[in-house]
Amino acid sequence: MPWGYTVPAAAAVLTVVAAELWLLRTGLFRRPAYWVTMAIVVAFQIPVDGWLTKLSAPIVRYSPGGITGWRFPWDIPVEDFLFGYALVTAVLLLWERGKPRKDRA
Numbered sequence: 001m002p003w004g005y006t007v008p009a010a011a012a013v014l015t016v017v018a019a020e021l022w023l024l025r026t027g028l029f030r031r032p033a034y035w036v037t038m039a040i041v042v043a044f045q046i047p048v049d050g051w052l053t054k055l056s057a058p059i060v061r062y063s064p065g066g067i068t069g070w071r072f073p074w075d076i077p078v079e080d081f082l083f084g085y086a087l088v089t090a091v092l093l094l095w096e097r098g099k100p101r102k103d104r105a
Helices: 006-024 032-053 078-098
Strands: none
Touching (some): 006 078, 032 078
8 A cells, every 4th residue: 555654644643633622622732731742752752763764774664655755854754753643642632531520621
């Protein structure tokens, strides 16, 4: 399947965002703490993912037909950022949803 990693990555982001906006409605996207958390995640993701996917000596390789080929920074496939966003956001949304109502703020 062409872009066999890109399509699921984009779908994961759309699914998580849709789940928050129309189903869970935790208000997570309105919280500065969420965006600070995402910045921290990306700050750690870049050096680790960059080291794992660098084209000069990759530890993790992707099928060229499975990704767009867009890499930034340090040869990181953009799809890794999409999946990372979806994964972390999904966990935080479920964490928020699992809190008792009085603890949600």
